[in-house]
Amino acid sequence: MNILISDEAPEGFGLSMTVPQGFSRDLLTVELVAALRESLVATDSLTQIWIEDAQMDDDKLLSSIGFSSYRDLWQMRCKFPPNGEGIATRSYICGVDDEAFLEVNARAFSWHPEQGSLDLSKLDDLFKEEWFDDEGFLLLEVENRLAGFCWTKVHHQSDLTVGEIFAIAVDPDFHGRGFGKPLTISGLNYLADVGADLGMLYVEADNIPAIRIYEDIGFTHFCTNRAYRNSV
Structure with a gap:
């Protein structure tokens, strides 16, 4: 299971990534940092990360690498x-x-x-x-x-x-x-x-x-x- 890099980022973002449902939280921050480093986007660009089926501790995990939540999408x-x-x-x-x-x-x-x-x-x-x-x-x-x-x-x-x-x-x-x-x-x-x-x-x-x-x-x-x- 891999982190997905979007072909086209939304307006205002240089990069958009998606963490699929079921991705191991033990590997999450390590894999995200690696994906950010491997991307060709400038380090000072705005990056979006989507977490599918967000869990209770995800805010803390993402905060540790400099990201904060700004949008929730419900699946009903x-x-x-x-x-x-x-x-x-x-x-x-x-x-x-x-x-x-x-x-x-x-x-x-x-x-x-x-x-x-x-x-x-x-x-x-x-x-x-x-x-x-x-x-x-x-x-x-x-x-x-x-x-x-x-x-x-x-x-x-x-x-x-x-x-x-x-x-x-x-x-x-x-x-x-x-x-x-x-x-x-x-x-x-x-x-x-x-x-x-x-x-x-x-x-x-x-x-x-x-x-x-x-x-x-x-x-x-x-x-x-x-x-x-x-x-x-």
């Missing part, structure tokens, strides 16, 4: 069927819906360091991923406009199949009309129909309104991925 899971009713959607059409989707995505995720930077080139790269299935990329149209989307992803693991809400958003122009919950449920219903054993998504730990919606649907907190950064 739910059983099928979800609580509530879905909403009518249609599947994404590559090459037709790209522009409208990118516009809504940019508005909905203007604050988000990763999703908000999605452009046509990155979108095309995602379409080439083995897991991509346009049937599971659901679009909500209201008043002849794209009002939201629920992009799903299926993870085939050794012991179960996990259906992920990979990205979901409602255009800010349509906020307050109650589309978020039924759109999420539509995505979960699709995932159940294609054989997923359970639903999963990631949400910022401080996004309390979204967490409340997800809890109402049936999601519960499963684990926390935590991001750290150094001081330069």
Whole structure:
């Protein structure tokens, strides 16, 4: 099990690394220091380290090498069927819906360091991923406009199949009309129909309104991925 180095760091960072779930805490700081030394990034650049499934002592371990936590991402899971009713959607059409989707995505995720930077080139790269299935990329149209989307992803693991809400958003122009919950449920219903054993998504730990919606649907907190950064 190795520490993963991202091909492209988020804006503001010179380097981004991810420590996968289950990585030995006995080796953590030694391996991180070695990875930092082996990288070609300048020593005075800002570095981000993600710890998947963060543990109680991780803050202390990362502090010992000059890193402090600044962002928590919850993984939440739910059983099928979800609580509530879905909403009518249609599947994404590559090459037709790209522009409208990118516009809504940019508005909905203007604050988000990763999703908000999605452009046509990155979108095309995602379409080439083995897991991509346009049937599971659901679009909500209201008043002849794209009002939201629920992009799903299926993870085939050794012991179960996990259906992920990979990205979901409602255009800010349509906020307050109650589309978020039924759109999420539509995505979960699709995932159940294609054989997923359970639903999963990631949400910022401080996004309390979204967490409340997800809890109402049936999601519960499963684990926390935590991001750290150094001081330069």
